[in-house]
Amino acid sequence: MSTAHYDVNGEIAVIRLDNPPVNGLGLALRQGIVDGIKTAEGDDAIKAVVLIGSDRAFSGGADISEFGTDKMLAEPILTTVINYLDTAKKPVIAAISGACMGGGLELALGCHYRVAKPDAQISLPEVKLGILPGAGGTQRLPRVIGVEHALNMIVSGAALPAKQFQGSPLFDEIVDGDLLDGALAYAKKVVSENLPLKRVRDLKAKHENPEGFFMFARNTVGAVAKNYPAPLKCVDAVQAAVTKPFDEGMKVERDAFSTLLQTPESKALRHAFFAERLTSKIADVPSDTPTREIRQVGVIGGGTMGTGISINFLNAGIPVTLVEMKQEGLDRGVAAIQKVYEGRVKKGKMSEDKAKACMDLLTPSLSYDDLKDADLVIEAVFEEMGVKQSVFESLDATCKPGAILASNTSTLDVNKIASFTKRPEDVIGLHFFSPANIMKLLEVVRGDKTAKDVLATAMKLAKTIKKTAVVSGVCDGFIGNRMINQYQREAILMLEEGATVQQIDKAIEKFGFAMGPLRMADLAGGDIGWAIRKRLYAENPDMTKMVVADRLCEMGRYGQKTGAGFYRYEPGNRNALHDPEVDRVVDEVRAELGITPRKISNQEIVERCVYALVNEGARLLDEGIAQRASDIDMVYLTGYGFPIFRGGPMHYAEEVGLPNVVRAMEAFTDTHTQPGFWEPAPLLARCAGEGKRFDERSK
Known part of the structure; x- marks a missing residue:
């Protein structure tokens, strides 16, 4: 059970926080801290108290396992615990190493003294969840590191090393040696020198020009925050630290915290926070499933995807053998990887030594024989089943027993690919997103015969290369591309019905997407979607054709790479420019199809595009392709630019209200789309009728 252990070292009591992995401040731990302080207060032999965590974390803040439960609000809540520290009659020294974040930092600020390891990580990251520190962080931090520095930290949520605050009232001593020894020594010094109890709340938060500074801060933060209300509330709270007595400032902070907690933006950000942690949980694959060791990786294909995939493993210190069929292609691939590292060095994001070390892990090859010792091989070749067959038959003949054979296919049948080998249990889909060395999402496609240890290994490896892995079953396009096809389909059909290219993209971008569907199609390459x-x-011969998109591709307009798609592009410039030629094609298609253009509202554009995602997502859940609605949201938040402040398509639909989504869809049945397209998926209809969220679904 997570708790706080109480020990005595001479005349110093030691309260050790023990709630792995990051000492989340759960109810048992909060109570343990209070009990420890009470015990120390009642023992005349105790002269001071040291509060210490583990090497990994003093405390990472709230215990996320208690979110949404009665324990989260059960006394002693964090502010009560901090009050016990703050008002203790004996000096309390916080000894900090590892993570000291959020409520953990607020806990430390409630102590009379603080000592820290130089590399301890200090932050108040609550803004990343759409809230602000709610246990005094906005009131105490400005008092110890200065108003401007504190506001920057609170608004950004950035973590900084403790050594950066050396000499400020935040830390009384930076400890280079053993932390507990250093903390005990400092506690003895406090006792022997009879130093006064220092309460952060008694310090003044000062600024030489508070009115001007906060006006500037509010304008600057407001311009950057846009769709996020929390940063401006942070400014209000820090201003209260300067302009109001401590207790009044605490009330401003608490009121802001309570208000932000109910905003849709905070709900969306908190949903994304928990959704990311759920992706690694697979219903029938226990967390203690043995995994295979991945010491060497092979990558087939030196194009954009193959080189990007290779960089992920090189960055993680895993040797990569890059295989191409021709020397020219291999040279081009190696040069592309070298260029990425040179760019990182030039931008100061990587040292020359580190870049060289990464490149030294790369082995270029023209032979499959060089993959015989690889533990994992990923193919990133042309998206055509015949090509995949040739590759996997060769890998099956070459690779050692137990090697994992992975396909980077974005749409093709992984089960069929696995059938090209005599070891289908070792075959899995690892669908990276371009650029593969940058995009966070990794779709892990589980074939019907994929072994559990192969799946567990893939999920573990994703963390090693810093990807968010989401498991998908096998279907055309998996989770992400199967859904995006419906989204882009509606955009293109609305273009035929009467909307303009610019209107469609602007409506979706105003909703919060980084890029509209037609600009995105131009970026990805129109020929890919056309194929x-x-x-x-x-x-499916009865399928409604997307004639405008097909016509543009027939004209060789594939987007940015050809200088023309739904927009035109000038050489060396990625700005999407209006092209009258597209208007001509649209008019021509409308005439051919007998469509009289109508005015389409921005609301209809957003609803048709987003609800097309939702409806297809519901089908994926019903079919078991996706485990959870939150997994679908993570795919779209990390791979497709869905606005994070809306929480992903499935969460957004639930916030709108699933009955309202169904009603909106009923209004679209007469549009120029596939007959039956807007019939609600059975799961969507069922959840709307039962008043349930997707992940509460009945079978």
């Missing part, structure tokens, strides 16, 4: 559509048309 998928042609395959789907062949498989």
